[in-house]
Amino acid sequence: MSDETPPAPLFTLGAGPVDPYPAVKAAFARPIPSEFDPAFAALYARVNDAVTRALAAPTPAVILQGEAILGLEAAAASLIGEGDVVLNLASGIFGKGFGYWAQRYAKEVLEIEVPYDEAIDPAAVAAMLERRPDIKVVSVVHHETPTGTINPVAEIGAITRAADALLIVDAVSSFGGMAIDAETARADIFVAGPGKCLGGAPGLTFLGLSERAWAHIEANPKTPFASILSIKDWRHAHRADAPFPFTPLMADINGLDATMALYVEEGPERVWARHALTARACRRGARAMGLALWPKRDEIAADSVTALRLPAGVDGEAVVAAARARYGVMLSGGVGALAGKLVRIGHMGPTANPLHAVLALTALGGALRALGQNIDIGAGIEAAMAVADADLKT
Amino acid sequence: MSDETPPAPLFTLGAGPVDPYPAVKAAFARPIPSEFDPAFAALYARVNDAVTRALAAPTPAVILQGEAILGLEAAAASLIGEGDVVLNLASGIFGKGFGYWAQRYAKEVLEIEVPYDEAIDPAAVAAMLERRPDIKVVSVVHHETPTGTINPVAEIGAITRAADALLIVDAVSSFGGMAIDAETARADIFVAGPGKCLGGAPGLTFLGLSERAWAHIEANPKTPFASILSIKDWRHAHRADAPFPFTPLMADINGLDATMALYVEEGPERVWARHALTARACRRGARAMGLALWPKRDEIAADSVTALRLPAGVDGEAVVAAARARYGVMLSGGVGALAGKLVRIGHMGPTANPLHAVLALTALGGALRALGQNIDIGAGIEAAMAVADADLKT
Amino acid sequence: MSDETPPAPLFTLGAGPVDPYPAVKAAFARPIPSEFDPAFAALYARVNDAVTRALAAPTPAVILQGEAILGLEAAAASLIGEGDVVLNLASGIFGKGFGYWAQRYAKEVLEIEVPYDEAIDPAAVAAMLERRPDIKVVSVVHHETPTGTINPVAEIGAITRAADALLIVDAVSSFGGMAIDAETARADIFVAGPGKCLGGAPGLTFLGLSERAWAHIEANPKTPFASILSIKDWRHAHRADAPFPFTPLMADINGLDATMALYVEEGPERVWARHALTARACRRGARAMGLALWPKRDEIAADSVTALRLPAGVDGEAVVAAARARYGVMLSGGVGALAGKLVRIGHMGPTANPLHAVLALTALGGALRALGQNIDIGAGIEAAMAVADADLKT
């Protein structure tokens, strides 16, 4: 079959992007009006408002026209001025990476780095802010997708606010799946996107900014404008009387409209509960199969991604390939330096259900067996189901 | 009706984005696999190859993950180094705007500017290149969407190549609707996108680069990398063994797959002929209604957009609003400083048919009448049909 | 091009089925649950209720699982018993055809037939009912789609009710586009479907029945049961506790859900007004082009279809073919014995807008010209627009 196109996957159960909810996919197929059409202006305003509410953003949300990574790069480029000292918090690959962006724009970048199976200690942040009162911007990743760990952003947010610094939070792969938003995090720039826990597609990113963040951006002479990287250009884009800086991604806006509607309709608390339940079931099941969690402690394990260490001598890439080839199930492996070292199961949006965890664990177990490991899949399924059933009894 | 959402438009007949072909909209609703899925790698390679062929690009096309404006900004940011002298050719708002980007990166920007109802004279370019042999980069817009004019890029390309300078061509709103591609234009960076004449949606942009362009980019120490603005990051993204720099816009890639398939299936020559015929019918019809073309001469009028001057005392924005409110037809007005001064009819992709021109002219005529003008719509329709019928007779 | 598949039409402007509203097409692509799924039971109940209200049906509507012709045949087969005398009213091909069905089941079929460009005279019906008090069932077509004529069903309904006979009304191609429903028509069986003025697709039919009709059906020993032709089988299908007689057309039910939602959202009165305005514009335009209406008088011309006589010596099939081949516009020709004798323009649901009439008239005029006729298209467009503009002024 070497010269054939691989068949479509049966189940996409990795760390995102997710296969969106059906209503989102249908919305992507809606007619596309002119960007100047009054009906589009009304749609954009409605979507922007829904995003603002979901983010609990202190000012109208800004939707940027690209994947979530655009929101993160734009946040660094817009907020961090050449006089700013930045404290970057790195508990994983994404946090570490943000530091490189910070260095492009900052006067100085300090960093607290912890092992990538650990989380940032708020006390360490507090200590650093006390030692260096010139720190102007703190940056942190809520959910480190590559390793499935969560940082205590609410605590870090409170500490940062107390120190009068500005906080950038990357919540791209947790927002919509966990109880986190701009208000809870006391974030000055809170970055998220539709392609993960919200169950949309990865074509847009949105940011919730505080008035303090806007003031700092407006005061930054190097803040991008007339650029894809500009946040400022889009500040008033949701207003009917303001033109768009450039053509929005019309199909993606249609998709985001449906994405936000579903989130509101189901209710955020219910959505979060699905994610939490599925994560617990998945962790319990994986352990019963003899696998170890990548995060050091359950308390720092994400509700949206379960990252698992591999048995000695097993290549994670081979595991992912085997699950895909044998069962049509697409899991995620490790990223960058972690390639081959772990396997990840996503439970995000449409896949945040216990039976999706059962599917993922079954395929993972079968793949490990095919690579010579002795895995008790049945025990894994039983354990995962026990978690689901305990929840259903209450 | 002030508190109601405006009804959806019945016909979107402006200068783009277009309402895509039905098959493109359906493709946007396809399942979304993981970006690491082997089926997605195969899809991406197939799409990239189709784009490369359509562009007649000398090296594999680069698809950037944003609207076409990203391709243009990225071209400026990547190619133009701080030692480069740039000759920017401005025959309209887009060309003028590109000059501002060039100034961000270049050592010096020279400009040839002509009135925005005229086209660049290749002889002037040749003269400038002779006078200033240190010019390293020439930039030109093929189709000035805001005014419906076309520049002679093939001639400019030959002259630029002879002078050993590098040429950037913005063909965003003409590619796919006219006989222009990277080879014909002798472009070193040829920028286009799916949301105009190809009849797709505006979520991606693609570039055809020459080996010379790549060499200049690689030699530019300031060329963006690890950035949404980087072309370099995506150079090998089409290869199965190369990871994506970040998550592609999956739904948009699905849409682009269908977009390119339709283009190939109908055949570029047939598509171009549709555009040319519709443009001729539209111009003839508009004149018969007593309206004047914005472009000075028919030879420089685009096949994809017909821009029309307004009778004295008529506000173009009011005309567009009236056509939309009365007939559900969305036309385009003027952009920026030209707001209110002209009206534009698009004939791009799905709307590049004589009867779409009839629709647009009818709505335009009705709107002008509602604003007190004396317009002979019937004469316009007759004239447009005469063009269509003459073509059908041959 | 003889061996190629014809290209898709650009505009479908005939007498139906229509190309549905975009939201209806999107609904057809929704997931399909089991017919036993509780979510499907809820959906079916909701759809059935929406249909009942729209029909103003005295008892819960019955949705039959096939094209509207199934509803008509089932009405004949279910209601008309072998002891029944039927009065069939024939003002066109569909009415005439219904008489043949009536003959299959009735003891005797009486018929009032008028020329197919005329309408039934209620006085004639009253006279017949007086002469033959044994008439049990009267059958009438509201809109004769093949000829675009309307019968005065409200008057006929009142007369029939007064005579204590049962009335079957075929409103398949007018319901949703004109002010007609089961109550207005005093129909005992009122048959309609989604594929015409409602702007849905032609996969279902629905019936509004009076208690008197149900009593007559239940008393009819030959009424179909355990059959696709049975109305009785589906009487309680909308109830959550009643199983479906057989698998419903799931995708079509999804489509009908969206169809009814759009009708309610826009508001029936507005929808009817669109149809009426478009019909007036179309008739005026056609006359200005020198064409004559098929119906004898404007008062009996339908709001949903404009049927036009052809100039002497012109073959209607050739006209339809020319409009399709030259302009991508699909009109309707004549049916059965009327093939070649007339041309029909539909204005139903999504095409019930003045500019769709402009399109249809333009293509019709162009086709006639191509066949050698001298047609003033411009005058036609002017006349049609005058009607639209007069309406917009009020």
Place this chain on the structure above:
Amino acid sequence: MSDETPPAPLFTLGAGPVDPYPAVKAAFARPIPSEFDPAFAALYARVNDAVTRALAAPTPAVILQGEAILGLEAAAASLIGEGDVVLNLASGIFGKGFGYWAQRYAKEVLEIEVPYDEAIDPAAVAAMLERRPDIKVVSVVHHETPTGTINPVAEIGAITRAADALLIVDAVSSFGGMAIDAETARADIFVAGPGKCLGGAPGLTFLGLSERAWAHIEANPKTPFASILSIKDWRHAHRADAPFPFTPLMADINGLDATMALYVEEGPERVWARHALTARACRRGARAMGLALWPKRDEIAADSVTALRLPAGVDGEAVVAAARARYGVMLSGGVGALAGKLVRIGHMGPTANPLHAVLALTALGGALRALGQNIDIGAGIEAAMAVADADLKT
């Protein structure tokens, strides 16, 4: 939650209709042309041809415009004349039901009935045909969906042909999932539909007829015509020069086009192998969970549906409801007199994959546990996976 609409199911894993393949759902959303459009004529011809080939039908297939039950009723109504003696073979509810239809039309109906967990013995058919050489029509169900049993239609077909009788085969829920077609079955009328193993939606039915069947139909004075029940009306509908008897179900025809394309693209043998593998895995897994197969022997168990007996004292309806409410998994219960007595897992088209069986077994096991049963889900999953893995090793 009593007053809320139930949430959509997560997985539809019952005995059909299936949730169609994504490409089929997308096709349902395609534009709908006029039924007289030349592009539709070409589409219909292409679809009809694909169906004819798939059915291995001796004459061009007939597509009837309704659910598969229409095909079956029409076969009875069209083929069976009032002089015909029919031998009806009843090994389940559907076979038994067909006998009632036969009685409407036949001179006499003989029946061989076996317990509904058994299959028809070809020797008994041979014996009956020898005893009653006046038998003109034999009718048999290939797959009894309500009980998951298969009849040996190839043997029955050979015997029937040898006796010069005509054979009607109901293959609605097995065609496309098992190696059965009109040729293999030597069927004179072979009835199937798109909504089961082909992975389409249940809006159409198609029949493969022999020349002998056509001759018998044409000779039957009572064969339906001008009726939804007529096969004869549609005999030539696939020909470009033949009008449709009435409007086809346009959206469903679009869906069928995609359905057949997928079947051909994957290849029937591969599709059947998926079904067979999944059925084996499902049966093995169910047994390992302590459940018994409804069919007496594995040899007569269908590849498309696994029917399972319930432990004593367990109500099948409660099991189905629990799996749906707790896990979002929709299974099937028993039909008619078998309601509550069994549970069925479908593996049809998109769900004919081992991991779908894992899902179904997990939900079934969890539901049984919730109802107080002691079920070893883990053992079931292990057993099902062992079957899948054995297949993957070869």
